[in-house]
Amino acid sequence: MHTKQLFDLSGKTAIITGGGRGIGKQIALGLAEFGANVVVCSRKIEDCLITCEELNEIGVGSLAIKCDITVLEDINNVVNETLTKFGTIDILVNNSGVTWGSPLEDYPIDKWRKVMEVNVTGTFMMSQAVGKVMINRQSGKIINIASLAGLGGVSENIMDAVGYNSSKGAVITFTKDLAAKWGKYNINVNAIAPGFFPTKMSKKLLEVKEETILARTPLKRFGSDDDLKGVVVFLASDASAYITGEIVVVDGGFNVS
Numbered sequence: 001m002h003t004k005q006l007f008d009l010s011g012k013t014a015i016i017t018g019g020g021r022g023i024g025k026q027i028a029l030g031l032a033e034f035g036a037n038v039v040v041c042s043r044k045i046e047d048c049l050i051t052c053e054e055l056n057e058i059g060v061g062s063l064a065i066k067c068d069i070t071v072l073e074d075i076n077n078v079v080n081e082t083l084t085k086f087g088t089i090d091i092l093v094n095n096s097g098v099t100w101g102s103p104l105e106d107y108p109i110d111k112w113r114k115v116m117e118v119n120v121t122g123t124f125m126m127s128q129a130v131g132k133v134m135i136n137r138q139s140g141k142i143i144n145i146a147s148l149a150g151l152g153g154v155s156e157n158i159m160d161a162v163g164y165n166s167s168k169g170a171v172i173t174f175t176k177d178l179a180a181k182w183g184k185y186n187i188n189v190n191a192i193a194p195g196f197f198p199t200k201m202s203k204k205l206l207e208v209k210e211e212t213i214l215a216r217t218p219l220k221r222f223g224s225d226d227d228l229k230g231v232v233v234f235l236a237s238d239a240s241a242y243i244t245g246e247i248v249v250v251d252g253g254f255n256v257s
Helices: 003-007 022-033 045-058 072-086 109-137 162-185 203-215 229-236
Strands: 013-017 037-042 062-066 091-094 140-145 187-194 247-250
Touching: 013 022, 013 072, 013 109, 022 037, 022 045, 022 091, 022 229, 037 045, 037 072, 045 062, 062 072, 072 109, 091 109, 091 229, 109 140, 109 162, 109 187, 140 162, 140 229, 162 187, 162 247, 187 229, 229 247
Parallel strands: 013 037, 013 091, 037 062, 091 140, 140 187, 187 247
Antiparallel strands: none
16 A cells, blocks of 8 residues: 555544544544544534534534533434444544642542543543444544653642543553453554643643743643644554554653653
8 A cells, every 4th residue: 555545534534522622623633634524522512613614624524513521422422423424433532631730638539530530431431432333343543632641740840730640641551451452353542642732721831831841841842733633643544553552642852750
């Protein structure tokens, strides 16, 4: 197969959770630019509808669906609507996430549970629902959005969010375990661990910690609106057919220690 064909996503269908804005929107646009039909879902349907307008301008099929990934009925609705419109699900990007910042000794238990419910349980439930379709087809690509914060301990001088960091560590282990279990179905499961990207969720942190973060980043900048596109296209395409259970870090070389 020609190398260009390996990256071609024409005729494929992707679901991106939290695809209406930020990193999810960047991922949606990147997959669409290589030909994939894209379904974007999140709790805020307005953001998804705006993203769909941009996807339509690229010339691919798109669908916006309201979805809370902690609600099984919402997840099943996303799967059913996607199959009704496109007939298949080839790619799943688990991007939806929340965070909460607080010193560990004062971290509210309700916030811990909420972060875990969305970032870990939501990723599990969406993977399970879409995975059943992929198992039936004996083919699929699952890409989980983790974080460099999930790779190990992070000083409170950089990020004081034990729930978020722990949840992303869980996503990394979940990725590796799912890859080991579903490889027999020809399903590739990998994760991307982004560094610091300006989004609505990270805006306040980056404003306060900009100097500290950039001092530890060899490339001396935050992630851009294009820096995840190439990685996600690679992991979603046939170019990565022999790669599974891997965590691709995209952080400008950030030194967490």
